[in-house]
Amino acid sequence: xxxxxxxxxxxxxxxxxxxxxxxxxxxxxxxxxxxxxxxxxxxxxxxxxxxxxxxxxxxxx
Numbered sequence: 282x283x284x285x286x287x288x289x290x291x292x293x294x295x296x297x298x299x300x301x302x303x304x305x306x307x308x309x310x311x312x313x314x315x316x317x318x319x320x321x322x323x324x325x326x327x328x329x330x331x332x333x334x335x336x337x338x339x340x341x342x
Contacts, residue, residue, distance in 0.1 A: 287326045309337040
């Protein structure tokens with residue numbers, strides 16, 4: 282099975298925590314614009330952004 286994309290990981294996490302993009306961005310220390318762009322597919326996450334997002338999700342599961 283393929284690994285979920287960063288966008289899909291964010292969406293699943295936000296759903297499970299009843300969280301919106303603004304909350305996710307604030308708590309993960311990324312801009313809300315980056316989160317919106319990642320989820321819409323308009324933007325490819327950098328290696329640092331992927332690391333930050335995945336570490337944040339893992340820490341707060």
